[in-house]
Structures are given as C-alpha cells and as structure tokens.
Amino acid sequence: MKTIKIPLTIEKGEREILWGRVEYNQNLLTDFAGNVSELEQKIKNLLWEFEEVHPESVEFEHQFDISALFQRFNFLKISTIAEHAGMNPGLLRQYVSGAKNPSLEQAKKIEITLHRLAAELQKVAIVV
Known part of the structure; x- marks a missing residue:
C-alpha cells in the first residue's frame, strides 16, 4: 500500500x-x-x-500554530525558547496564549530555533 x-x-x-x-x-x-x-x-x-x-x-x-505547538510539546520552556530565538519571553507567551499573533517572520524565527535545538539534541550521546 x-x-x-x-x-x-x-x-x-x-x-x-x-x-x-x-x-x-x-x-x-x-x-x-x-x-x-x-x-x-x-x-x-x-x-x-x-x-x-x-x-x-x-x-x-x-x-x-504557536499555541498548539506548546500544548503538544508542553515540556518546552517558553522563556528558554524565546532566549534561543533572541525574542522577548513575554511576547512569546502572548503568542502562546493567543493574546497576539506572530508575524510570518516571527513564526519562522521560532521554527528555525526549534529545528536548530532539535538538531543539537540529535547529536547528543549519553554514556554510562
């Protein structure tokens, strides 16, 4: 199939x-x-x-959308993602709550940051 x-x-x-x-x-x-x-x-x-x-x-x-993303991946810290994206944490919280909507540029900045962090995590090796 x-x-x-x-x-x-x-x-x-x-x-x-x-x-x-x-x-x-x-x-x-x-x-x-x-x-x-x-x-x-x-x-x-x-x-x-x-x-x-x-x-x-x-x-x-x-x-x-931003709100659903942070609901689905609720282990992500808004302030940490904002810091890595070079954004104001309060502004990102407003996007997540739905009080404000991000521009296409801001949404892409968040997406790129998440992809970059995910790529870094994929390189992690844990030793025992």
Whole structure:
C-alpha cells in the first residue's frame, strides 16, 4: 500500500481542545480532539468516509500554530525558547496564549530555533 503524506494543520481551541484540518482533492476536512493521536484518527476516518483514502496509507505532516505547538510539546520552556530565538519571553507567551499573533517572520524565527535545538539534541550521546 502506497503511503500518502498529507499536511495536517493543528490549532489550539478552547479548553485544551485541538482543531485539525486537511485539504484533500480540494475538499477541506476538519475535526477536533483532546490530543494529536485522537485528532489524527478522526481525520483519517473523515478521509476514508469522504475520499475513500485508506487510513493505514495516510502519514500526516504536522503544522502547528504557536499555541498548539506548546500544548503538544508542553515540556518546552517558553522563556528558554524565546532566549534561543533572541525574542522577548513575554511576547512569546502572548503568542502562546493567543493574546497576539506572530508575524510570518516571527513564526519562522521560532521554527528555525526549534529545528536548530532539535538538531543539537540529535547529536547528543549519553554514556554510562
């Protein structure tokens, strides 16, 4: 079975709910859930129901808004990420809370910082 990679946009809703959306064959499919795994399953079910795309053939490429990103990866410290990105921690907290929306430039700065930190972590070796 051939794997189909589909971008899944994940946004934070009210009360820790995550909203997800995919576009497939020019159709927009949306749903909500309490966590990413549940959201993926619900979207896969919609893809099967409306597009006859077999759930096992779908691999999602996650695209998070800032609030959903910090909800999903809640072990990330906002102040530390802001420091590494050269940003004001208070401003990043406002982005995470939804009080303000980042510009495309600010969002890219955060994304690049996260990717750089992840690359550093991939080089780590633990010895015993």
